[in-house]
Amino acid sequence: MNTLRVLIIDDEPLMRTVVRRALERHAVTIPDIDGECRFAVEEAESAEAGLALIEASPPDIVLLDLLMPGMSGVELLGVLCARQPAPEFLTVMMTAYATLENAVLATKRGAEDFLAKPFTPDELRAVVDKTARHLLHVRETRRLAREKSQIRFQLLSVIVHELKAPLNAIQGYLWILKDLPADDDPAVHANAIDRCLVRIDGMRKLIMDLMDVTRLESGQKRRELASLDLCDVARAALDSVGPEAAARGITLNLAAPAPVPVTADRGEMEIMLNNLLTNAVKYNRDGGSVDVRLECAGGRARLEVADTGFGLSAEECGRLFGEFVRIKNDHTRNVLGSGLGLSILRKLARLYGGDVTVASTPDVGSTFTVEISCEPTAALLESTLAPA
Amino acid sequence: MNGSRPMVLVVDDDPDFRQQLRMQLEAAGYDVTTAEGETAADALLETMKPDLAILDLMMERADGGFALSYRLKRRYPDVPVLMVTGVQHETGLDFTTDTPAERAWIKADAVLGKPVRFEQLKRELSRLLPRE
Numbered sequence: 331m332n333t334l335r336v337l338i339i340d341d342e343p344l345m346r347t348v349v350r351r352a353l354e355r356h357a358v359t360i361p362d363i364d365g366e367c368r369f370a371v372e373e374a375e376s377a378e379a380g381l382a383l384i385e386a387s388p389p390d391i392v393l394l395d396l397l398m399p400g401m402s403g404v405e406l407l408g409v410l411c412a413r414q415p416a417p418e419f420l421t422v423m424m425t426a427y428a429t430l431e432n433a434v435l436a437t438k439r440g441a442e443d444f445l446a447k448p449f450t451p452d453e454l455r456a457v458v459d460k461t462a463r464h465l466l467h468v469r470e471t472r473r474l475a476r477e478k479s480q481i482r483f484q485l486l487s488v489i490v491h492e493l494k495a496p497l498n499a500i501q502g503y504l505w506i507l508k509d510l511p512a513d514d515d516p517a518v519h520a521n522a523i524d525r526c527l528v529r530i531d532g533m534r535k536l537i538m539d540l541m542d543v544t545r546l547e548s549g550q551k552r553r554e555l556a557s558l559d560l561c562d563v564a565r566a567a568l569d570s571v572g573p574e575a576a577a578r579g580i581t582l583n584l585a586a587p588a589p590v591p592v593t594a595d596r597g598e599m600e601i602m603l604n605n606l607l608t609n610a611v612k613y614n615r616d617g618g619s620v621d622v623r624l625e626c627a628g629g630r631a632r633l634e635v636a637d638t639g640f641g642l643s644a645e646e647c648g649r650l651f652g653e654f655v656r657i658k659n660d661h662t663r664n665v666l667g668s669g670l671g672l673s674i675l676r677k678l679a680r681l682y683g684g685d686v687t688v689a690s691t692p693d694v695g696s697t698f699t700v701e702i703s704c705e706p707t708a709a710l711l712e713s714t715l716a717p718a
Numbered sequence: 719m720n721g722s723r724p725m726v727l728v729v730d731d732d733p734d735f736r737q738q739l740r741m742q743l744e745a746a747g748y749d750v751t752t753a754e755g756e757t758a759a760d761a762l763l764e765t766m767k768p769d770l771a772i773l774d775l776m777m778e779r780a781d782g783g784f785a786l787s788y789r790l791k792r793r794y795p796d797v798p799v800l801m802v803t804g805v806q807h808e809t810g811l812d813f814t815t816d817t818p819a820e821r822a823w824i825k826a827d828a829v830l831g832k833p834v835r836f837e838q839l840k841r842e843l844s845r846l847l848p849r850e
Contacts, residue, residue, distance in 0.1 A: 497833075502738040505835070506738060
């Protein structure tokens with residue numbers, strides 16, 4: 331609950347009492363912002379006394395009489411609006427001389443609203459409610475903007491770090507190559523160059539994955555839903571990892587007894603299958619195998635990818651699907667990934683009304699299971715028709 | 719020290735950084751032991767005392783290097799620690815080791831930003847580990 335502090339500055343004691351009574355037990359609900367808003371009323375009998383209170387502790391809303399002995403309300407408004415930074419409270423002018431001229435003058439000096447005397451408690455509350463809503467919305471907007479820029483900064487810091495790491499590695503090797511005597515061991519040169527190429531590949535993969543994540547999250551990519559057989563996508567993905575698997579003696583098996591028809595975006599299904607199969611090969615042992623099983627039951631498509639790799643501990647399984655998570659151990663030291671692949675996979679699986687799970691035994695292997703809805707969910711259709 | 723070659727412990731989660739430091743340090747007359755993270759480094763420190771340690775700031779945890787340096791200094795107060803970091807400016811973790819107070823807080827005797835020029839590293843090494 332918000333309590334807004336209202337300062338009434340008026341030389342008439344009766345007017346201050348009227349305002350206090352009208353607002354003290356009053357509450358207003360603000361849409362979009364938690365709960366209701368109440369008011370705590372403070373009083374000042376002159377512009378000078380009001381200014382002192384404002385300086386001691388700024389209120390949220392000031393109800394300001396236009397004409398007072400000594401400094402007038404308009405003069406006080408002038409003093410306040412000349413301040414830097416501009417005050418955070420909103421001012422409502424009150425006057426019995428509610429002429430257009432006064433209204434224009436007050437607005438020019440920064441008054442939020444204008445209240446003509448005499449007014450009923452209801453009229454007063456209506457103006458204060460409107461002012462309170464405006465004030466709280468402005469504050470909420472500012473808070474969200476701050477939060478957003480904070481999140482953007484954190485994300486950007488991570489991305490910068492992830493991109494700088496391969497650059498540093500490449501630069502490090504180039505410095506070494508530059509300083510090496512020309513007649514040095516050619517194997518050292520070859521190794522440094524190979525590592526540079528590996529890191530460049532890793533960097534490219536990171537950039538591509540970042541684009542995938544960004545597209546998924548922003549809804550910028552046009553999604554084209556079509557009827558397709560998930561088995562075809564799996565076959566294509568197997569083909570693309572075939573050369574690396576063959577080079578390391580890894581057997582690829584596909585068990586797809588029947589077509590698995592889904593309505594989905596082909597590109598997104600490809601990202602899913604490619605991520606799964608690339609990992610299954612990358613984190614496998616030489617001479618191991620990858621078993622892909624596809625089936626369809628009860629409107630759900632189920633895809634299982636089992637590898638004979640190093641496996642993961644329960645703790646590693648737990649954080650595997652986070653962004654920029656790379657499991658670092660003896661086995662993965664020479665495998666470079668973006669740390670985004672599995673987070674993309676999970677986003678996609680959830681988008682298609684399902685999820686991804688992993689079961690793993692260290693030194694035996696891991697099985698990733700993706701289950702999605704064969705027909706698009708309402709949420710998917712909505713995000714496809716009207717990108718956010 | 720074993721013989722005349724001082725032992726440098728390099729702890730960094732980037733395999734290429736470890737390899738590069740190993741190549742350069744060995745060529746410059748140091749012995750090198752590497753670890754890829756805090757856990758491995760802690761295990762190593764159970765059985766060996768390096769003459770100097772080069773630690774990456776950000777490993778398994780964002781401040782893993784600090785924590786490791788703290789434990790290392792508690793066990794071997796006389797082993798100089800050189801912290802390397804690739805994230806100084808981005809994270810606001812911008813610091814120097816110019817004053818004793820900073821060195822006490824950071825738990826390191828010197829800080830170098832990545833990429834590390836080997837000439838610069840060598841200067842720091844000969845300052846922290848003077849050789850007769």
